[in-house]
Amino acid sequence: MTSLLHRWFDSDVGHSFRTSPTAIVAGVIAFICIFCAVFAPWVAPHNPFDLATLELSNARLPPAWSPEGSRNFLLGTDDQGRDILSALMYGARISLLVGAASVVLSVIIGVTFGLLAGFLGGWIDAFLMRLCDVMLSFPSILVALLIAGVGRALFPNAHDALAFGVLIISITLTGWVQYARTVRGSTLVERNKEYVQAARVTGVAPLRIMRSHVLPNVMGPVLVLATIQVATAIITEATLSFLGVGAPPTSPSLGTLIRVGNDYLFSGEWWITIFPGAMLVLIALSVNLLGDWLRDALNPRLR
Secondary structure, three states: OHHHHHHHHHOHHHHHHHOOHHHHHHHHHHHHHHHHHHOHHHHOOOOOOOHHHOOHHHOOOOOOOOOOOOOOOOOOEOOOOOEHHHHHHHHHHHHHHHHHHHHHHHHHHHHHHHHHHHHHOHHHHHHHHHHHHHHHOOOHHHHHHHHHHHHHHHOOOOOHHHHHHHHHHHHHHHHHHHHHHHHHHHHHHHOOOHHHHHHHHOOOOHHHHHHHHHHHHHHHHHHHHHHHHHHHHHHHHHHHHHOOOOOOOOOOOHHHHHHHHHOOHHHOOOHHHHHHHHHHHHHHHHHHHHHHHHHHHOOHHHO
8 A cells, every 4th residue: 555655656646746736735625524524423523413412502503703602513503403513524424425426326327338339339329429418408407306306206205325326316317428428539539549450350359348458548538527527416416405305304415504504594693504505615626626637637738
């Protein structure tokens, strides 16, 4: 593990990271947010979803630096007396999980379809690209709302895990298209190069050529796109949760916390919605900045 880190730091990508202040700051912010989210049960000062520890007398307390604030609740509490700081850590955990899972599924589906369309061509290419055109003709939020709404209607009393599954699938169905089109374009270039022609002449099966030869050479743009799409998936999840068709109320994400705080925004309890919104912006901005840096670092023309 140590040798792998040393090799990464000595590589061109590692040197680009060390010499980019923007990438370093974005990486630190993203690391802190992800660390707090993953280890929320151990890092958070309270468990905001343990009903036995909640007291309504602590509801809507301002941040600790306000005259009416409490030292036990650094960023204040919401309408149910939950600690905002702890709720942010647990909420980010759900948002990151949904965002990462949907991006992984989108990459698998999109890369597979893109390889098949670009390498095989013919009616397969035409069919898959027309399918991409159909998916792109609808707004992603509208498709996600439709899938999530149908899932909620079919399973009204579903468990939280199934609700999260419906949410992940709804985001995945709107996210795989960009990977498919990107991989198809790169595959069209790679399939006519000499190493692919040599593999065909020696009798290598087309599936093995796609998996062992073409796939490693088209993954660069996919990694950049996946990094940026993580932030997009998190924002989409927050939007669906804000609209009430996302994460269930028993396991609220950042979008649910923003929706709850929105009811108190103009009554003076600004911290209930401002801090979850700021957390969402920090995560999305840091991931997008890392994606921009990775795009430049993997492009030899920009070195």
